[in-house]
Amino acid sequence: MSSIPEHLLEPLDFAASELKDMLSPRIEEDERLVQKGLLLFRQRLVSQIRFDGTNISGVVQDVMPARVLLDLDYINLSECSCPADGFCRHQLAVFFQLLSQATSVMDWAADWRKPLKESKAVQLLGLQTARDLLTSSSRQKPDYDRWVAAFHESFTAIMTRNGEPKPYTISELFHIYTRQWKANAPFEQEWKLLYHLIGYFFSFKYLMKLSTELGHSREIINRYYLHLFEDLIQDIVDATEKLSVHSLPFAFDEFIEKFKADSADILMGEFTLDFEQIQIYRLLWAKFFKKKAWCQEEVAKLRAIENKNFPISVGITHQHILLGDDEIALDQLSGTDKWLTPYFLYWLGLFTSHKEWKRMGPYVEEFIKKLREYIHIEDNHYANRSFTNMAIRAIQPYCTEAGRQDLYEKALFELLPYSFSEYEDILFENEDFARWTDLQAMLNYDIDMLPKSRIKVIEKAEPSLLLPLYHQSVQSHIAHKGRDHYRQAVRKLKKLRTLYKKLKRQDDWAFFLEALLEKTKRLRAFQEECKRGKLIDA
Missing domain, CATH: 1.25.40 (Serine Threonine Protein Phosphatase 5, Tetratricopeptide repeat)
Structure with missing residues (x-):
């Protein structure tokens, strides 16, 4: 039975979790800090604990007595009379004294060090896998089905060999997996590029599926391994550009047919990072699967799917844009769904790269109609300013080429207050x-x-x-x-x-x-x- 007031149990649990995030066992200074805090606590040097709501005061008898005020709601705002900057050993000692009245201090410390222990285990796995690659690497001969089976087998063996991976180990595990499948790439440069492109796609798909199965939120993904998805998108861009430099050999035809048939799989199911999910699909179809007949077959295939989710709907619009069916695409984009707004950026960039100014005009106008509602969805100044910069860059080439200064000014007005500096400049210049x-x-x-x-x-x-x-x-x-x-x-x-x-x-x-x-x-x-x-x- 704990002797801590019951109303403090939940705030204390929250503070304990916050401290695990604030302090890292990988940082030597943090490790020493926790050790010193534990030592002061174990030596029974904490006294005069007082409760005032969720503020806890106490005295730590160190070389000089230190008076501590812990704020359980905002643990990082806690105070101490000692001259140390930031969270100090005295604050930790009072925290441990408080924690000991509700649960086990040793359990907290062991759980705090667990990520480091598991990270070291992952590093050992990486060294072992590297040794295996040096001794048993077998190059994959051109065989699409065998490639895909090998990607999946390697991903499963490394990512989930010890059960469900913790979020903080996914990045290291994924790099080990990537090194392994890349080591088996064909020797011939063109086949190697195709192998990499297909590998990046399926790696994204498997990681997406694993994230969904683990129930990871956007916040968790952003914190621990968003960069993996972003890197895979860039890898696909680089691979498709390299492959598009030369005419593809006829031997690729069977591979491309199968890869094309699998591409829509990336749109299936709900995923937290739906923008990245859709971007993979759009990149492949804009840069690699370029034949008009393929687009016609694909749009028919997507339309035949019942209970279409959001990514599939965007995929259908993308196919119509590639086919030049602007009337159909614009009709689909003119709906009230504000979540479509950021997807315009890629299409506007596509038109700009092909200098299709006449086609681009109606899309720019539709895009501008959606800006105000979209920019006020979230009260995040930095995210909204970043989107504003991208939106301005996306429409500027068209407005300049077509002499549509009116549209440019309208967009700046809709993006206020985040477009203030650009808007006031242009008004003053005019x-x-x-x-x-x-x-x-x-x-x-x-x-x-x-x-x-x-x-x-x-x-x-x-x-x-x-x-x-x-x-x-x-x-x-x-x-x-x-x-x-x-x-x-x-x-x-x-x-x-x-x-x-x-x-x-x-x-x-x-x-x-x-x-x-x-x-x-x-x-x-x-x-x-x-x-x-x-x-x-x-």
Whole structure:
């Protein structure tokens, strides 16, 4: 029976898990830190434990007494009176003292070190496999079915030989598997390239299937082995480009037929990384399976599938684009499914590479229609900014070639606020000062944040456009209150007075100031700053 308050059991479990992520047994400094924390705990040097919600205080009698405050909700924000940076041995000692009242400290330490132990086992497996390759490597003769069987046998033997692999061991295991199947590649360069291309495809397929069977979320995949899928996509791009340099020998025909028939397998089933899943299929059909008759057969095959999932639907659209069936493809893309939006990027790149500007136009217009809804799906600034950059690069060649500056500006508007810098630049370059100032006001940017050189240009060309920005800044500073903000407000008011005078609208200025002073008559400090700034009589 634990002596820790029951309401702390769940936060403590969460903190224990967070600490396993914060500290790595592979890092020597972290290993020493845990050892020192365990030593202080075992020597019974932790005392005066106090509970305050999910905050735990304690004293550790080290060379000098250290006072610790653990925050179980945000363990990385915990504090200690010692001069150490980051999480220290005293915080760990208090954590272990607390953990010992609920569960086993030794179990936590053993579980923390487990990834290192398993990683070393994987490394030994890699050394053993490397020795096996040196002594027993047998080159695969050209035989598609034998190649695929060998890929599968090797993947199963290495990836799951000790049961379900842990997420943190998958990358190392996969590299061992890759070295093994590559070592068996044919000697002839052309056959070797084809062997690699097919190997990359099936490696992606097997890893995708394993991820699904293990129930790994996108977060787990992103953290531990997303790079494997990304590398396989790039490997397929490189292999197809190398193979496309020369005419393929007739001996490849049987292999290509079988590979083409298997390609749709990558679209089957639901997978967390559906974009990568679909990208493999699109790359193969755009770069390798190029014959029109093949595309016609494939689209018929995909359409015949009942209960089509999202990847299959995208695959059908892709085939129609390759066939030039733009009316059908655009009809499929014009639906309300916002998740289709990022898939446009590849197709727009395809049109650009072939300089098919006339075909590209309707796709660009459809793409722009979907941008605003898609960009606001998630509140992730960095991801949205990255997508914005890709979207701008995708449409820019067409807009330049076709002279469609209007479409380019529309896209920038739809992508706000993430396209702000590009949009404000183009408005200013076009001397569209009215929309430029409207943009600043819409995004609530204070006039002090804007380039002084641009403010001077607008003040000379159309000074009236600056009035709303100064008014907005005045209201913002007054709302924030405090002497500093009041002084800033008075400085902006004096600038407003100058602008109104320049525009010969002194009556408007007088009316505005009178209304403002009446509205703020209870703000004595602001009224005093107005007197000090000689906006009103003392």
